[in-house]
Structures are given as C-alpha cells and as structure tokens.
Amino acid sequence: MKKIFSILLLQFLVFSYSFCQTATTSKTKNELINGHPAWISQGNIYEVNVRQYTPEGTLNAFAKHLDRLKKMGVQTIWFMPINPISKVDRKGSLGSYYAVSDYTALNPEFGTIADFKQVVLSIHNKGMKVIIDWVPNHTGADNRWLTEQPDFFVKDSSGKAATAFDWADTKQLNYKNPVLQDSMITAMKFWISNTGIDGFRCDVAWNVPAAFWRKCIPQLKSMKNIFMLAEGDSAYLPESGFDAVYPWHMFKMMEQIAKGERPAFGIDSIKHESDKMYPANTIQMYFTSNHDENSWNHADYGTFPGAVHEPFAVFTQTMANSVPLIYGGQEEPVLRALKFFDKDPMTFDQLKRAAFYKTLLNLRKRNMALAAGASFKKLNVGDDRAVYAFVREKGKQKVLVILNLSNTPQPITIKEKTLWGKPYNVFMGTKEPLTGSEWNIEPWGYVVYEYN
Template sequence: MKKLLLPLFAIALILTFICCKKEPLATNNPPQIDGHPVWIMQGNIYEVNVRQYTPEGTFAAFEKHLDRLKAMGVQTIWFMPINPISKVDRKGSLGSYYAVSDFTAVNPEFGTMADFKRTVQSIHDRGMKVIIDWVPNHTGADHRWLKQHPDFYVKDSTGKPAVAFDWADVRQLNLKNPVLQDSMVAAMKYWVTNADIDGFRCDVAWNVPADFWQKSIPQLKKMKDVFMLAEGDSTYLAKSGFDAVYPWHMFKMMEKIAKGQRPAFGLDSINTENETRYPKNTIQMYFTSNHDENSWNHADYGTFPNEVHAPFAVFTQTMKNSVPLIYSGQEEPVLRAIKFFDKDPMTFKKLERQQFYTTLLHLRKRNSALSADATFAKVNAGDPKAIYAYTRQKGNQKILVVLNLSGQEQTIIITDKSLLKKVHNVFKNTTQILTAQPQNLKPWGYEVYEY
C-alpha cells in the first residue's frame, strides 16, 4: 500500500492541474493602430447586395466578379445579411434581409453554408477581407426564439412580442436579458470560427445597449483581429469598442452642399463637431450611397447626380479619420433605386466609373497619407463658399486635394509656398510643378496631387 501511495498522489496532482488549468491567453497579438486592425487603416469597403448583384443572386455568381473588384482595388467585402429570412409577415415576394429567422444558417436563396465558406476562401485567396451584416436589434417574425425563449423579446401592451419600430416583419429583442446577450455573442462567434470572417457591420447598433457591445466586442477581438462597424453615429458606440461609425452629420451636410443649400465651408463645422463628439481615434465610414440611401433616398443618382457625384466621392475617399465605402453598382453606375423586397438585378456592362474608383482605391492603398490616422490641414485655394482644399500627411507622404463643390467654374490660387513644388497629378497621371498662378477648375471639378 505504501508503494502505491506516491503514484496515486502524483496522479491526483496531475488531474488537479488539468482540471484547474486556465485557458491560455491568446499569444496572437496582431499589430494595431489606435486600437484598430492595421489592415483597415488604408483599406476600403465594398458593400455587396447578393440578391441583386447578379441574375442568379448567389454567392457562386458573385464570385465571378472578384477578380474585377480586386483589380479595382477593393479590399474589404461587406455582405448584406446572409441569413435565412422569416416567412411570417414577410414583405414583398422575398422579404427583407434584416428579418432574420436563424442567426447560424445561410439564406438558401444565396446558396449553402459550403458555398459561403468557399466564397470567403476565394476572397481571402485574393488578399481581401470579409465582413458580414449582423442584426442584433431584432429577429424576423418566425425566429425559433419566439417560441423557445419568449423572454428574449420586448413585449407590447398586449403581452405579445413587440414590433421593432414600425417594421411589421420583425420583433424587438430585449438585449438587457443576459441570457440573450450570451446567445447573441455565441452566434457571432460561430461565424468567426466556422466561416473565418474578418468582422461585422452591426445593423441598428445605435439601439443596442452599450453593455452588450462592451461584452461582445472584446470577446470577438480576442478570437481574431476583427473590424467592427456600427450603423449609427452615437458617441457611446465609439466608446464601446467599435472601430468605425457612420458619418451621418457629414453626409447630411454633403447633401445640402450638393443641392446648393450650404457653402463648401459647411464641412468645417462638422469636422469641428466631430472633434468633440468622438474619441480621437474614431474612424468614420464615408460614402455617397449605401443600400438604405439607394433604395429609399435616391442615392447617389438623385442626391449626387451626374457630375456632382465625383468631387464628393473624392471627398469620401480622402477625408480624415475615414474608411470609404462603395455600394454595389456605383462603378457601373446603377442609376435607380434597387428594390429591397423583390428580385431586381443590377447589370454590369458599361463600368463607366470603374477607372475613377480604381484610381482612388489604388491611391489609398499605396499612399499612407490616406491612412485613417493621417493628419489633416485645410488649405486656402479660392472662394471658401465653393472651394474645399486640404492636405493629408503621414510621415514623408503627403497629398493635396482641391474640390470645386459648386456648379460654377472657380479660380484656384494656391499661395502656401510649401505646396508649390513638383507633384504627381493623380487623375491625369502626369508630373507638374504647382505654382501660385491662377488656374480654372470646372464646375464640380477636382484635383488630387501626390508629393
């Protein structure tokens, strides 16, 4: 018996060690800038409406566009919700992508889970990233949680699950419920683990409590160097761990300037407000269109029509603290409102703006002066009511942007001697010497120079 005591004691110690051993801390500490993934700082986002992108409306059909998008300079693909859509109270013939019936499955309209994983792998094989649209605020009207976990939902005055806002096809989740929070985090982790995605665009993030984001985002970032984008511009979102928010104040000002309702220097007031509104390292996702703005508010064909689009697109691609967005079809351009609840495929035949966007996206990729954390300085270059000019700089790389945000030809005079030197004219792809001599800039014209 005495001879047996030592081995048994040793075994007990080993078992105790195994049972009580804590999970090892992640040793993968990816480099970050201001708390954000390095890969997004000079990156960009391209939003994909899978249903409408091709006649087939599938992941496999979309994949055929990847080489074109890669050549254009697209870095991050954002898929609108890829989950199954509820049939109860469904809108239109196909329903809203945002009426999710299952958070851990793929909409059969688009293909299978294997199809999606293959598409993600194809995107990664091209050195690109993938984020998916996530809907934590509500579910569709036949999600299994309605029966299995009725306490996951906010109740209306009759005790039934409440409709979220005035969206009759969805039911409002109660994210104050800790069990629901854990269930939602687990579902988000599923996509990181099983599909190897690189982040989330979070729908209606502004109506989800801060404590959920403060719980979920650190857990997700511990798994992988994910990028988190909030649909919303509330200060608490930036403080709760999101890498980027929506620039609604700036977007509304852009629309007013495009209509001639405000002068170009109106952009300055928003920049000043943002300095106090957000933590210093907050990124904003600038755009001239997205799925909501296109389907409901006539963007960009109505809000920034014809030649008006170009200088504002340049602005979104070159502004400080920004990561720019291009919506499906803007490179064509698709000049109509794409239906939201029914099949309404885009066509890609002319690609009239593709070279324009290619120039901008490749400039951003190669020039650190367009990193989200690069410095910004206004430049006096003409009538401030019409001309908006600025520099961006990081290290020894610098660019100068001059925009005519008016429908009249403007005279440009650059007097800052530090800017009067040899430059690369980005859109003309020529080398020239900037001088203090006046030059004309056509209505809604733009120039971008590299130093």
C-alpha cells in the same frame, strides 16, 4: 540523464517564452494601428447586395466578380445579411434581409454555408477581407427564438413580442435578458470560428445597449483581429469598442452642399462637431450611397447626379479619420433605386466609373497620407463657399485635394510654398508644375496631387 533532460527542457521553455513574447509584441505592433485592425487603416469597403448583384442572386454567381473587384482595388467585402429571412409578415415576394429567422444559418436564396465558406476562402486567397451584416436589434417575425426563448423579446401591451419601431416584419429583442446577450454573442462567434470572416457591420447598433457591446466586442476580438462597424453615429459606440461609425451628419451636409443649399465650408462645422464628440481614434465610414440611401433616398443617382458625384466621391475617399465605402453597382453606375423586397438584378457591362474608383482606391492603398490616422489640414485656395481643399500627411508622404463643390468655375491659388513643385496628378497620370499662380477649376471639378 534526467538532469540533462531537465536542463534542456528548461532552456526550451525559456526560449519558447522569449519567442512567444517577441511574436506577440510583433503581432500587436503589426496588426493594430490606433487600436484598430491595421488592415483597415488604408483599406476600403465594398457593399454587396447578393440578391440584386446577379440574375442568379447567389454567392457563387457573385464570386465570378471577385477578380474584377480585386483589380479595381476593393479590399474589404461587406455582405448584406446572409441569414434566412422570416416568412411571417414578410414584405414583398422575398422579404427584408433584416428580418432574420435564424442567426446561425444561411439564406437558401443565396446558397449554402459551404458556398459561403468557399467564397470567404476565395476572398482571402486574393488578399481581401470580408465582413457580414449583423442584425442584433431585432429578429424576423418567425425567428426560432420566438418559440424557443420567448423571454428574449420585449413584450407589447398584450404580452406578445413587440414590433421593432414601425417595421411590421420584425420583433424587438430584450437586452435586459443576460441569456439573450450570451446567445447573441455565441451566434456571432459561430460565423468567426466556422467561416473565418473578418468582422461585422452591425445594423441599428445605436439601439443596442452599450453594456452589451462592451461585453460582446472584446470576446469577438479575442478570437480574431476583426473589424467592427456600427450603423450609428452615437459617441457611445466607439467608446464601447466599435472601430468605425457612420458619419450621418456629414452625409446630410454633403447632400445639402450638392443641392446648393449650404456652402462648401459647411463641412468644417460637421468635422468640428465630430472631432469633439468622438474619441480621437474613431474611424468614420464615408459614402455617397449605400443600400438604404439607394433604395429609399435616390442615392447616388439623385442626390449626387452626373458630374456632382465625382468630387464628393473623392471627398469620401480622402477625408481624415475615414474608411471609404462603395455600394456595389456604383462603379457601373446603376442609376436607379434597387427594390428592397423583390428581385431586381443589376448588370455590369459598362463599368464607366471603375477606372475612377481604381485610381482612388490604389492611391489610398499605396500612400500612408490617406491612412485613417494621418494628419489633416484645411487650406484656403479660393472662395471657401465653393471650394474645399485640404492636405493629408504622414511621414514624408503627402496628398493635396482640391474640390470645386459648386456649379460654376472657380479660381484657385496655392498660397502655401511647401506645396509648390511638381507633384503627381493622380487622375492625369503626370507631374505638374505647381506654384502660386492662379488657375481655374471647372464646375464640380477636382484635382488630387500626390507628394512623395
């Protein structure tokens, strides 16, 4: 009997090992693309400013918008910092989200951790993902570590915790302290294990040492197949494990082109620079606005005003090696700078751009040619000082993008015969005959064709 049991046990163990090996291989294959979570490859990010999103300014009030956002095609929700805000040296009436007083608590302004867990669950039940904003470079001026762990901070000439940059409401953390490093990692793990989030957007990631990220990120990714987004454009960030970075140089070029200060082909120099600087699989998060650009630099209502916005938004949604960002309110659109330290709620009663974004988000989701790693080929279809055109391709799927980044009509000719035929115009919803004949595209015009 013991012998039979041993044989059966051995067979079971062999089967289990074989099954686990198969499952692990399948899991790795299905969940990672070019080293990144597969779910972000054709995904998108929608940034949520909880304080300003609703009159209530709570997580539960925001949750009422989830069905609308799901319908629009939003895939990943990015919450701006949800931690409590320091009261010492607080700016404005409510303070900066980026002056954290406690890394493992939730800002009572937004609700409770139980509320957040429920929102995360609702997001997941709708087939969406959620990442949270993390502030590792500095704390608020009354963070509990200032009294509990004073050695966690850089000291000024008087021996007190030093201010981070010129941000008077913050204190600079000292990453030469290994105990701080471990404490920060533990705090990040808390949100993964206790709330089920799918990743982090790391604020001022560019000022935190590479050694920390190389220690931190593998530990976090061993817990879950998370997405790591760095606020920064330094090569050391993707080299240290981040999935995505900010394309600041490209964003500034977009602004200059929109003003007529640079030609459309200025995009090429920035793309060439990025291709040389970053590892080949680096993802860049393209945008026309975010919380900083809106509150401080008038984006997108001032930087890409009126009709100027749409061709640049198409660019951010279709460019190579990218994941696109929509800042909450752009679909309305909210045409003002939101206050940063005080209450200033948005309204969502017109949603004039929702259909526009839905077209782009759904195209990205269904067409592998817009996946982060799909090929990119620049095309010459007109005056390259004004017109920017390219083809994205993967397998048998192909997307042609033509953008008029100028305020004058431009003649267009498709010279590549492989693009002739009757592709699908995604914004018109019809198939159109496309040949080598010339036609005009309106000022700030755009057209996106889908080939299957």
